[in-house]
Amino acid sequence: MPQQNRIIFSFLLLLNLFSTCIEAKEKIPSKEKITFLAKEACQYMKEDKFEKSLVKSRIALHYAIAIKDDNLIATIYNTIGANFDEMSEFDKAFFYYNKGLVYANKTKNYQLRNWLYNNLGNIYCFDKKQYEKGIFYYKKALEYSTKIKDSSQIVFTKLNITWAYFDIGRFDNGYPYLQFINKHHKKYGDESTIVALNMLNGMYYGHKMEREKANLFFKNAIRLGNKGQEKSDLSFSHLEYSKFLLKNGQYQQAYENLATYNTISAELNNEEKLKKVNVAGINLELDQYKREIDNIEAKYQTSQQVLIERQYKNKQISVIIIASLILIIILFYFFFQNTRLKQNNKLKDIQSKIQENIINASINGQETERKKIASFLHDNISALLSSAGLHLTVFTSQNQTPAQEIVKTKVLLKEAHDKVRDLSHELMPTLLARFGLFYALEDLCEKNSNSAIDFIYTSTLPTKIRYNEDFEMKMYFIVSELLNNITKHSQAKKGTVTIREHNESIHIHIHDNGKGFDTDKFEIIEGFGLNQTRSRINNLQGNLTINSKLNSGTSISILVPVVH
Template sequence: MPYKQIAIALIFLLNFSGITVFANTKSPNKEEVTQLAKEANKQMKAGNFEKSLIQSRLALTYAIALKDDNLIATTYNTIAANFDQLSEYEKAFFYYNKGLTHANKTNNDVLKNWINNNLGNIYCFDKKQYEKGIYYYKKSLQYSTKTHDSAEIVFTKLNLTWAYFDIGRFEEGFPHLKYINKHHKKHGDESTIVALNMLNGMYHSYKNDTQKASFFFQNAIKLGTEGNEKSDLSYSHHEYSKFLFKNGDYENAYMNLAIYNQLTTQLNNEEKLNKANVAGINLEIDEYKREIDKIGNDYKTKEYLLIQEQSRNKKIVIIIILLLLFFFFLFYIFSENSKLKQKNKIKDIQSQLQQNTINASINGQELERKKIASFLHDNISALLSSAGLHLNAFTSQNNTNAEEIIKTKTILEEAHDQIRDLSHELMPTLLARFGLFYALEDLCEKNSNSVIQFKYYIVVPSKTRYNEDFEMKMYFIIMELLNNIIKHSSATQANLTIQENNKSLKINIEDNGKGFDTDKFYIVEGFGINQIKARINNLKGTIAIHSKLNLGTIVAIEVPITYQKKTTTPVFPSQ
């Protein structure tokens, strides 16, 4: 049966029964459903169980639609309470549990207190499962204590006392009884006064205080007879009969037991009558229950599907966000990488410009060195030689040995020697005439002395010649490295080794000096290494420097050889 038809049928039944409900079939709001639930509870307290159940069922349907756990728990509690009053304890138990499930999702501690207490009643007095009943009573007591409801505290402690005494655990129940005796007058209820007197009688019977026990039992029976609580009066006669039997008063014990049996029979008959009266109601209500439970299940299914869909949508959104973040991250990395490449490119260009500047400066220096050496040798030295010849001719013709002329000849010879030495230093004669290897051998020999010895090892024929420019550059690179050894290493021996390998010239320079820390090499001044590296880079070669403190230094150079294109003539004439 569709949801709308069920609602219309329920409304028709309620109106037919004289109960006013909503005039239209539109789903009511929360306030209207709350009012309907209150009306159902009111009908239950008035004993109109049929009307209460129909109203509470309808309220439950709307509460489920509103997804309001508090309203759902309240209506379940009312439905359960109706069945509890009709002695349908299994149904009451079922709905109390459903109500507690929803109540636990709310902050309604008052409702939690009621439901836990009612479950405790069913466990203790119907199912006879006292441990579970005591558990729920204690839960109820926690909530009533939390809400500071003194009347509920007294009521729950009364139930706890009864449960403990019913299974003979008097010492555990006595603290609760003591609390009730102290606070019942102020916070208790007249409906519980019979039970309180009976419990006091039971405790004093347990303590063998017959006088007090008899007083409380008789008081409980008197108050029960004056009131309408047949159930409490029945229990009072039963407990009093056990007390009398225990103390040997068998006649009165049997008399009270007979009254208990009579009252119990009346209560059972009333219960059967109630069940007969509500049999038709139960059939109708069971039909509504199935339909409404179906609606509830449909709502749960839809809610579950909605939650699943929301979960899928949430996952999709998270995946999209993660993908966007991933692509943004990739874009950022790409952008930063491009910037880094651009910066590195600029650095490379700047480095190349700097390298080109250094190379141009070095090439310029070497060209100037060559030009100056050539100019000094070919011009200044020649002029000085010519001046000396003319002076010698003059002295021979005039047969004079004037002191001034002798000094002039000496000055001219000294100037000629110095210019020649300077010229050879700028461009060694051996390098120009005989090549790199003879020049290096001569360089090692000249730099050797009593302090340091330079050993020269070569596995290439000494007469081998390379490109003149290549030889000149390699000569001055090696000369600068040997000068560094002399100036900075404090070495006593150094080895210069030269060999060819795959059209490359391999040069090793090793000394036994004090060495240095290569990690701090950049702070060492005066080595001229940057210019040496620049020269080697200009020749497309490599240089590696290995050094340790007090263990000497090894410099390894490898440069591609530039061979002679044609035979060159010496730059200088022999002297």
């Protein structure tokens, strides 16, 4: 956003500057030069050089207004609107597209009118969510693309209309347009719309309950999306496929596709910023250390060469001086090696911190998605299932002998509701959200206890104490992961979880009487799960200590500053 604000500020500054220039007499360039300026602005926009594009656009617009060329004015307004559209400044884009349309309607440039109506339709449908207006503008665009017989633009516009109708559930209205696209896309379409076309076919056949066809089209959309560069169409394909799978009771696959949609959406929002920060930072550090090492090596090689030359020139130097020189060389060598080792260690530390930051970013993303999905399941899906069950209950109460299918449907709805509720609680435990960390940990010990292993929970702190919500969630999943490791790998019969607070830090001690392991080989056996746990604790400015011996159990101590 700071970059976009800077561009907008520069653009507004130029508006004032060129408004002042209008009052002064100046030489107006030819129409050909103004057209060239407008094309330059459009090219800069395609290269994502928005600031340069807006500057060129404003200069071209000033001259186009001076020569009163409606076609040029409309074209430049469209370019300005497209710049703001690319920067997600949709209100500004909407304003300039409308201004462009005013001038375009004074011309016979039907292709430009088609572009502007399509752009305005996109904003109405996908930003303002005013689908009826959006569809109206798409149909106006279709009129002009039909007049100029632009087959590829006709296919593209009908694809937009289909998407808009399907997005609001009006499949019968959108299907004639989909039929046309299916018939003509191979000849007039392009690779940028093939993913969306497969997704729309999947949505239609999913609506018609033709599961095999819907599955085939959704999978084609995802397969083609993974090969292409347009991640937004791929993310929507996963979202719509998730809705279809959920509708058909395939909850696991629905969840997986919803998770993939969330992941791709997060990548689309964050990958540019992360790429700039992380890659630039890493390259800067590596270049800095490489320069330092090269300088030291150059100095060392120069000193070595001087010493060799002196040895050749001074053959009659006494044995004591030669020994001294050799000693100096050895000391210098060790000093150089020590310096290089320190620099290599620094570089490794930086790489380790970068890796840890990546892991922490991944963990934070997972926890955020847990909360979102749990909230979505609890507040939306669970509520819908409950409502459906209630309606069936009212129906069966009014009919003395309800149909067997109705009874079975009630049972299936209740089972689905229970599964959604259990999944929601598994993603974000209710006890943790409502009553806090200590209630949740005590319940966690009880849930993990069974006939094979018994977990005993002990705490010196009142269970009603609450900490920061994010802190409680991180600590809960850390302990949950450690208990899960004990259950899977330790072969223990008994485990204990002891909690106390000291000097504004929470101390959690976890012990089991399992088979243990050799801590000398800890680095070798340490897995990604334990790496994640260590990274979580480091991110909380805490410490993790592990003590274990073969056949003597394992003790894990966690000390983390409290976040109230």
